Amino acid sequence: MSPKRSRPVRLWRRVLRAARNLLLLFLVYLLLGATLPFAWNHPEVSEAYAASVAGTDFYDDTPGPERVALVETNQDALEARIQLITQAQERVILSTFDFHSDESGQDVLALLLDAAERGVQVQVLVDGVTGFLRMTGNPLFQALSAHPNAEIRQYNPPNLLAPWTLNGRLHDKYVIVDETGYLLGGRNTYDYFLGEYPTEHPSQDLEVFVYNTAGDEEQGSMAQLLDYFSSVWNSESCVTYCDDETLRQQGAVQEAAQQLENRFQWLQAAYPDAFTTVDYAAVTEEAGAIHLVSNPINVTVKEPQVLYTMTELMAAAEEEVVLHSPYAVCNQAMYDALERVAGSVPSFTLLLNGVANGDNLMASSDYLRNKGAILATGVTLYEYSGPVSDHGKSVTIDGKLAIIGSFNWDMRAAYLDTELMLVVSCPALAAELDAYTDGLLAQSRLCLDETEYVTPDGLELPEMSAGKAAVLWLLRGLTVPIRYLL
Numbered sequence: 287m288s289p290k291r292s293r294p295v296r297l298w299r300r301v302l303r304a305a306r307n308l309l310l311l312f313l314v315y316l317l318l319g320a321t322l323p324f325a326w327n328h329p330e331v332s333e334a335y336a337a338s339v340a341g342t343d344f345y346d347d348t349p350g351p352e353r354v355a356l357v358e359t360n361q362d363a364l365e366a367r368i369q370l371i372t373q374a375q376e377r378v379i380l381s382t383f384d385f386h387s388d389e390s391g392q393d394v395l396a397l398l399l400d401a402a403e404r405g406v407q408v409q410v411l412v413d414g415v416t417g418f419l420r421m422t423g424n425p426l427f428q429a430l431s432a433h434p435n436a437e438i439r440q441y442n443p444p445n446l447l448a449p450w451t452l453n454g455r456l457h458d459k460y461v462i463v464d465e466t467g468y469l470l471g472g473r474n475t476y477d478y479f480l481g482e483y484p485t486e487h488p489s490q491d492l493e494v495f496v497y498n499t500a501g502d503e504e505q506g507s508m509a510q511l512l513d514y515f516s517s518v519w520n521s522e523s524c525v526t527y528c529d530d531e532t533l534r535q536q537g538a539v540q541e542a543a544q545q546l547e548n549r550f551q552w553l554q555a556a557y558p559d560a561f562t563t564v565d566y567a568a569v570t571e572e573a574g575a576i577h578l579v580s581n582p583i584n585v586t587v588k589e590p591q592v593l594y595t596m597t598e599l600m601a602a603a604e605e606e607v608v609l610h611s612p613y614a615v616c617n618q619a620m621y622d623a624l625e626r627v628a629g630s631v632p633s634f635t636l637l638l639n640g641v642a643n644g645d646n647l648m649a650s651s652d653y654l655r656n657k658g659a660i661l662a663t664g665v666t667l668y669e670y671s672g673p674v675s676d677h678g679k680s681v682t683i684d685g686k687l688a689i690i691g692s693f694n695w696d697m698r699a700a701y702l703d704t705e706l707m708l709v710v711s712c713p714a715l716a717a718e719l720d721a722y723t724d725g726l727l728a729q730s731r732l733c734l735d736e737t738e739y740v741t742p743d744g745l746e747l748p749e750m751s752a753g754k755a756a757v758l759w760l761l762r763g764l765t766v767p768i769r770y771l772l
Contacts, residue, residue, distance in 0.1 A: 315449065316446060316449045317449075318449075319448075319449030319450050319452075320449040320450065320452045320453060321767075321768055321771065323450045323586065323587065324453060324587060324701065324702065324770055324771060325770060327587045327701075328587075328590070328617055328619060328697070328700075328701055328770075329587065329589055329590070329701075330589070330590070330594075330619075331589045331590060331591055331594045332589060335589065335591055335594070336594070339594065339595050339598055340598075342577060343575060344575060344577055344599060344687060344709050344711060345574075345575070345686060345687065345711050346574050346575035346711055347574035347575070347686075347711050347713075348574055348575070349572050349573070349574060350505075350506055350573060350574060350575065350576065351498060351499050351500035351502070351505050351506050352496050352497065352498050352499065352500075352506045352507060352508065352573055352576055353496070353497045353499060353566070353567065353570035353571060353572055353573060354494055354495065354496055354497070354570055354571055354573045354576070354688075354710055354712055354715050355494070355495045355497075355569055355570045355571065355715075356492070356493075356494060356495075356688075356690075356715060356718045356719060356722065357469065357471070357492070357493040357494065357495055358492065358722055359490075360473075360479055360480055360481055360482060360488070360490065360491070361481060361482050363469075363473055363479065363480055363481075363491070363493060364390060364393065364480045364481040364557075365557055365559075365560040366469060366493075366495060367393075367394060367397065367461060367469070367480070368393075368397060368553060368557055368560035368561065369560050369561075369564050370461060370463040370466070370467065370469070371394075371397040371398065371400075371401055371461070371463060372397065372400070372401075372560075372561055373463065373466065373563070373564075374401050374404075374406045374463045374464055374466075375406065375464055376406060376407065376464050377406060377407045377408075377409070377462075377463070377464055378398060378401050378406055378407070378408050378409070378461070378462070378463055379409045379410075379411070379460075379461065379462040379463075379515055380394070380398065380408075380409070380410045380411070380460075380461050380475070381410075381411040381412075381456070381458045381459065381460050381461075381515065381518075382410075382411070382412055382413075382458075382459050382474055382475045383412075383413045383416060383455070383456060383457050383458070383459060383474050383692075384412075384413065384416040384420070384474040384475065384476060385410075385412050385416070385417070385420055385421070385427075385474070385475040385476065386420055386475065386476035386477070387420065387424055387426045387427065388476050388477045388483070388485075389477050389481065389483040390475070390476060390477050390479075390480035390481040390483060391475055391476050391477070392426065392545075392546065392549050393480070393481065393549065393553060394475055394480070395426055395427070395429075395430055395546055395549075396546040396547070396549035396550040396553060397550065397553070398410065398430055398436065399429060399430050399433065399436070399543065399546045399547070399550070400546075400547075400550045402430070402433040402434075402435040402436040403433075403435075405435060406435065407435055407436075408430070408433070408435060408436040408437070409436075409437055409439075409519065410430070410431075410436070410437070410438040410439070411438075411439050411440075411441060411456070411458075411515070411518060411519060411524070412438065412439075412440055412441070412456070413440070413441055413442075413455050413456040413457070414440040414441050414442040414443035414444060414455075414456070414525070415442075415443075415444055415452075415455060417438075417440035417441075417443065417527065418440070418443055418444055421438070421440075421527055421528075425536075425538040425539045425541070425542035426542045426545070426546065427527070427528070428528050428533050428536075428539050428542065429533075429534075429539050429540075429542040429543040429546060430546075431527050431528040431529065431533075432528060432529075432530060432531050432532075432533035432534045432539060433531075433534070434531060437526060437529060438526070438527040438528070439519060439524040439525065439526050439527065440524065440525050440526075440527050441455075441456035441518060441521075441523055441524050441704070442454045442455070442456070442523045442524075442585045443525050450586060451585045451586065453698075453702050453771060454523070454584070454585025454586060454702065454703075455698075455702065455703045455704070456518070456703070456704050457692050457699065457703040457704055457705050458518075458580075458692055458704050458705070458706045459471060459472060459473055459474060459475075459493075459692050459706075460511065460515075460706065462508075462511060462512065462515070465498055465500075465501050465502060465508060466497070466498060466501070466566075467495060467496050467497040467498050467508075467566065468495070468496050468508065468511060469493050469494070469495050469496075470493060470494055470496070470511070470690070470691060470706060470708050471491060471492050471493030471494060471678075471679075471690055471691060471692070472491045472492060472493070472677055472678060472679045472690075472691065472692050473491045473493055473677075478677075479491050479677065487645050487675060488674045488675070489645060489674060489675045489676070489677040490672075490674055490675075490676055490677065490678065491676075491677040491678050492678035492679070492680055492690055492719075492722070493690065494688070494690045494708055494710065494715070495570065496508070496573075496576065496708075497566040497567070497570045499567065506576060507576035507577065507578055507708065510577070510578040511578055514578060514580055514706070517583060518583050518704065521583060523583070523584075523585050571712055571714040571715055571718075572712070572714070573710055573711065573712040573715065574711035574712060575709075575710075575711045576708060576709070576710050576711070577708070577709045578706060578707075578708055578709075579591065579592050579595045579596075579691075579706070579707045579708070579709060580592065580704070580705065580706050581703065581704055581705045583704055587701055587702070588701055588702065588703075590619075590700040590701055592691075592693050592699070592700070592705045592706075592707055593619075593620065593623070593693075593699075593700040595707075595709075596681060596689065596693070596707065597623040597626065597627070599681070599683060599687065599689070599709065600623075600627045600631070600634075600681065600683060601623075601626050601627050601630050601631070603627075603630075603631045603683045603684050604631075604684055605631070605632055605633065605684050606631065606632070606633040606634075606635075606682075606683070606684055606685070607627060607631050607633070607634045607635070607681065607682070607683050607684075608635045608637065608680075608681065608682045608720065608723050609627075609634070609635065609636050609637070609665075609681050609695065610637045610678055610679065610680045610681065610723050610726070611636070611637070611638060611679055611693075611694050611695040611696075612638065612639050612644065612646065612649070612675070612676055612677050612678070612679070612694055613638055613639055613644060613646055613649035613650065613652075613653060613694060613695070613696060614636070614638055614649075614653065614660055614694075614695040614696060615649050615652045615653075615656075615695075615696035615697055615698070615769060615772045616656070616659070616660070616695070616696070616697070617697050617700075617770065619700075620695065620697070620700065621659060621660070621662075621663055624636070624660065624663035624664075624665050625662075625663040625664060627665070628663050628664030628665045629664060633666070634664075634665050634666060635665070635666045635667075635668065635727075636660070636665045636666065636667050636668070636695075637668045637670060637723060637726060637727060637730060638653070638667070638668070638669060638670065639669065639670050639675060639676050640669035640670060640671045640730075640731065640747075640748070641653060641654060641669075641750065641758060642671065642747065642748040642749065642750040642754075643670070643671065643672065643673075643674065643675050643676075643748045644675060645675040645677075646772075647754070647757055647758060647761060648761060648765055648772045649694075649696065649772050650758055651757075651758045651759075651760075651761035651762045651765055652762075652765055652769050652772055654758060654762055655762045655766070657733070657736050658735075658736050661733060661735065661736065666732070667732075667733040668727055668730040668731065668732055668733065669730055669731050669733060669739075670726050670729060670730045671729060671730055671731055671741075671745060671747050671748060672726065672729035672730075672748075673748065676726065678726075679691055679692060679693050679694055679707075680719055680723070682716050682719050682720050682723065683716075685713055685716050685717060685720065686711065686713055686716055687709060687710065687711060687716060688709075688710045688712060688715040688716040688718075688719045689707050689708065689709050689710070690707065690708055690710075690719070691705065691706045691707030691708055692705050692706050692707070693705045693706075693707050696772060697769070697770045697771075697772065698770075698771060698772060701770075702771070728742060729742070729745060730742075731745070731747075
């Protein structure tokens with residue numbers, strides 16, 4: 287090769303090497319930026335927040351303007367959404383961590399689009415990462431967002447230039463309709479959690495329905511939740527998705543809108559009872575104080591306000607606490623919290639998924655590695671071994687308080703995500719929640735140590751595939767450096 291021809295080749299190779307090195311440097315920047323800021327930064331709550339918790343009477347049993355009911359099954363959860371949204375007259379708010387356009391996702395989109403067509407203001411708030419993955423280029427979501435009466439906002443969409451923000455996720459799940467009432471719990475908006483549609487990994491979950499008899503958004507927990515929603519919705523972390531009415535002229539979006547209209551008509555035929563007027567007073571229980579507990583909404587490391595409040599309430603129990611979470615991934619502060627409760631309360635039960643039916647491989651692998659540390663806290667540990675994965679998050683205390691929401695007992699929920707738990711002073715709701723968790727415990731194994739169990743007679747344990755077992759074994763070591771992100 288002549289010198290004249292070899293010089294451009296050498297230059298091109300240098301350019302390729304430089305580009306490769308820049309890419310590698312950027313990947314390292316992403317990796318370190320998304321992980322290191324959270325590795326050791328686990329703050330405590332401020333003295334002011336601690337004082338506010340100490341000064342709150344969570345046990346106030348004076349009947350208030352709000353009534354409550356437990357929503358247990360996925361089918362009931364879907365029908366509750368139909369009932370609420372079809373009765374909306376002024377506003378529907380939906381906040382969710384994950385929103386798919388599968389069967390139940392289309393059900394909800396159809397309900398929301400119909401409400402917008404009726405002149406109802408529709409506001410949808412979704413996590414930015416899942417929103418980016420599910421909504422980008424999806425005409426079904428565009429059909430709703432392009433409607434003049436509807437708006438979708440994403441909390442903290444991915445920004446690769448600021449990787450330290452990537453782990454700030456929106457984990458809240460609730461639906462608010464007018465001043466009538468709201469649903470709040472742990473259900474995402476897709477087939478795992480709503481309806482009885484065939485799905486590969488069905489999950490069971492929990493919600494509480496709060497009915498506002500006063501019809502006034504300035505009273506009770508309705509006011510608390512609306513204030514919280516407004517703070518997130520109007521924050522600089524939220525970005526509007528596809529706010530362009532001209533999208534309605536595009537063929538794919540028009541077809542999607544027609545698909546959702548047809549879906550709404552199908553819902554009317556499939557669930558006629560859900561479209562009838564509901565006497566909410568007849569299906570709810572009188573409640574005393576209801577308090578919304580939330581994490582801060584910034585996208586970086588947060589004060590563990592939900593963790594702190596739950597720990598204080600559990601540690602102050604006189605007789606019994608049942609803590610129900612899909613999984614547990616703890617730092618020392620969270621182990622200390624479990625030990626504190628176990629040392630001060632006569633009966634303290636922790637109910638988690640068994641690894642065979644747990645659907646979070648990362649958290650399950652961490653549990654296999656750290657199960658002994660959980661048992662060492664003194665908690666009575668059960669592994670749910672029923673036919674599906676359990677996704678519920680709840681606490682009952684002394685048959686008086688029922689706490690339901692989105693908070694998993696893990697470091698991500700404690701320090702990284704937005705989270706909500708509703709603390710309800712209502713013995714009737716607490717009894718209903720205790721009955722629900724008793725049903726789960728009847729399908730659970732009592733852990734005597736890391737390998738020994740007491741298994742209820744007749745319980746058919748779920749099988750774990752060899753592939754899943756291999757993945758869990760592999761992840762046990764790989765997740766150690768980043769377990770604070772699980």
